[in-house]
Amino acid sequence: MxxxxxxxxxxxxxxxxxxxxxxxxxxxxxxxxxxxxxxxxxxxxxxxxxxxxxxxxxxxxxxxxxxxARIRDAHFPFVRLAAPVIRELSLETGETVHLSEFSAGALLTLHVELSAKANRVNVDVGQVLPLHGTASGIAFLAASRLEVVSAYLEKPLQAFTAHTMTGPDTLAKAIAFAAASGYSRSSEGYEEGVHSIGAAILGSDGQPVGTLSIASPLSRVDDAVAGAQGQAAVRAARMISARLTGEA
Amino acid sequence: MxxxxxxxxxxxxxxxxxxxxxxxxxxxxxxxxxxxxxxxxxxxxxxxxxxxxxxxxxxxxxxxxxxxARIRDAHFPFVRLAAPVIRELSLETGETVHLSEFSAGALLTLHVELSAKANRVNVDVGQVLPLHGTASGIAFLAASRLEVVSAYLEKPLQAFTAHTMTGPDTLAKAIAFAAASGYSRSSEGYEEGVHSIGAAILGSDGQPVGTLSIASPLSRVDDAVAGAQGQAAVRAARMISARLTGEA
DNA sequence: AAACAGCGGTTCAAATAGTGAACCAAATGG
DNA sequence: CCATTTGGTTCACTATTTGAACCGCTGTTT
Missing domain, CATH: 1.10.10.10 (Winged helix-like DNA-binding domain superfamily/Winged helix DNA-binding domain)
Known part of the structure; x- marks a missing residue:
């Protein structure tokens, strides 16, 4: 090195x-x-x-x-541009929403808007999330170049709960779903009792720069809710992407 | 290198x-x-x-x-601890107050509380201020070890206005005043029409880590006002120092 | 209190990593 | 359309990096 x-x-x-x-x-x-x-x-x-x-x-x-970091943030204002959209998404869905940026092989949580509900998912700013096992990560992989994905899947993957997807086939299916629908879904893949919807945010080169994720208590989500959250997540992610690339 | x-x-x-x-x-x-x-x-x-x-x-x-930077800020929360004090000082004096951290031979503006008045001094976060020529810088030098000061004064110093102090003797006098009173004073040393009062903030080792500064339109300041601002600046700086070192 | 273990820090010969002039191909711009 | 400048690459040469062994110090254990 x-x-x-x-x-x-x-x-x-x-x-x-x-x-x-x-x-x-x-x-x-x-x-x-x-x-x-x-x-x-x-x-x-x-x-x-x-x-x-x-x-x-x-x-x-x-x-x-x-x-x-201040110089960078002034020029590439990922958090600044995304924060209002994240907040609105949180208000709209009533759930905790967080924003992550890809860095060094993982997703770094940069901003969180907590749900107003008493029973909510808490996420810390600064928390590092793996690409597999979180909805954010799957959404990120689905938007990444194939070589990046296969390089990541080659390494052995840690299981965080009994539900963490670690098998290449299971992950490939989840990634395919995310690629097709624009959003990813994960139940208890990283923490027990937590359901997440993730969507990728793209930079000016079309490559994903980060993700946003809606995190709910599992008990509050069924397929219909998940579908609605998915649509909302995709809309929000697209809006942030557009702002980043100067299209809005 | x-x-x-x-x-x-x-x-x-x-x-x-x-x-x-x-x-x-x-x-x-x-x-x-x-x-x-x-x-x-x-x-x-x-x-x-x-x-x-x-x-x-x-x-x-x-x-x-x-x-x-996030990891550092979580551990060494200079801005987080200082911001409320800066805000209060701004409200108390009615003037713009800004917080700077020493970095790489200069002061980096990390936080600003603007005066509510229409005629006020504007300062940008991220702005880099020289050690000579600003009240903040003089206060910082006055709190630094002698060898640091003389090393800095050896280099040729840029004049930003017709009033910028660049001579070793003039600067030594200003530094001596700051060392004795705890605060420094500068009229139009960096920008025309701006009067500043500076005070150093000390870290746990007694060395200065940064400064705060009250910036007013020159027209609003006479000796009495400057003295009052100086006392207030010293009090605020001491409070931040105490919080930093865990003494409050 | 003596012996010990770990710490931060230093030294210098040996080895490895860094360097830069000369070289592309592609993009500018007058 | 030619001249210039750009980002990027190569490879022989060399200067920088490396690490075992060494301090002196502090706190712990016997």
Whole structure:
């Protein structure tokens, strides 16, 4: 791997649940020598992509990332353009709706509008969702190029519940359904008792950049409701795609 | 410079005003060979820190940055903790107040609360402010270690208006005033007709992490007003510092 | 209190990864 | 339509990266 790749993979070790990590730990997890890890960290720190807590000497992500992210968001305002549509979809369906962007082989939850109902599905911003096992993921795969799909399906897939689809055939069927109808459907594929409808959001090149998903308690959804949610999801996703590509 | 440093300096070429740049341009500005620049861009793209617009083939900052920035912001919630204090300070003074974080030798504007008055100072989120020439910058320097200050003052300093302080002696005096009183004052140092009061916000190690600044039309400020604003700015900055370090 | 284990950090010869001049083909633009 | 510039590629050369062994320090265990 390139030196730059190694440096970035150090950054990717930090998560919401573990935002500060020590040198030895960092090196171990990245599969690097301590000396190498340190040199890379110093290079990153010189540009404020990494900061070191002076007391504990542990490392954390730096302010430069906030700065760069702001520049990007100003130019590619995925969340800003999508948020109103997501909100409206949530009001229309009465369910929790969330927006995800594809990043590094998975979907990253960027925005959530919670249902007003007492019995609702809760989703956290920042949560990372797998491509299989979530309605969002299936919708994303259905909109992706074939080579991307087959590359993803080759790897062994983790089962999150007893209902998670992990077999290539089952997944192919779900993807085919999503490709045909524009939306995907998943019952308890990622969490027990949760039903989801997903739809892909396309960028200016026609490739999917992310997804939106309507998440309901399973008890509230039958085939008729799912169909209606599917139509609404497709409409919302198309509207966001249009805004992204400057068509609206 | 390290390879990683070169890669990051490529990222830093993107700005709010120029969010997409072509390969040759990028290489030229970074002082790198085209082949080198491309290899670095590819390494960054593999981790989604860079994206390439397929149509124009130009490069832009990638979604991975948004993801990493979110992780950082969740852990080091500078803006989240400071925003309410900034808002209150704006209401109290009736003027525009903005929050900046130090990054890569300058102050990055992260949050703004605009004055309700018709005649007000407008500041953009994302704007990069120099350390000299702004009240924020002077306050930041006054709270920094001496070696940081002298390193900064060694370089030639740009004048933004006829009133910008660029001489080492003038700046030293302004810094001494800020160090003694806790706040800094600047008249038209960065923009004509704008008066600013700045105060530094300190992190858990006692080093400044950023600043807040009250910006008023020059016509509305005399010495008495400036003094009152200074006291208010210091109080607000201390409150944010305390929240950051978990003392409140 | 002594021995230990782990930490962050450093060194330098050996090895690997990075570099850039010269080269395309394709897209601009005068 | 020709000149220029673009994004992209190649490969011999070389400078950067690498990691085992080494500090000194801190906190824990015996």
């Amino acid at each position: 390139s030196t730059v790749g190694k440096a970035v993979s150090l950054l990717e070790l930090f998560t919401l649940h573990e935002p500060e990590i020590g040198l030895s730990d960092l090196a171990r997890r990245a599969g690097l020598d301590k000396a190498t890890a340190r040199r890379l960290l110093m290079a990153l720190a010189a540009h404020r992509l990494i900061e070191q807590e002076p007391r504990s000497r542990r490392y954390r992500l730096g302010a430069g990332l906030s700065r760069l | 390290s390879t990683v440093g070169k890669a990051v300096s490529l990222l830093e070429l993107f700005t709010l005003h120029e969010p997409e740049i072509g390969l040759s341009d990028l290489a030229r500005r970074a002082g790198l060979d085209k082949a080198t620049a491309r290899r670095l861009l590819m390494a960054l793209a593999a981790h989604r820190l860079i994206e390439q617009e397929p149509r124009s083939r130009r490069y832009r900052l990638g979604a991975g940055l948004s993801r990493l």
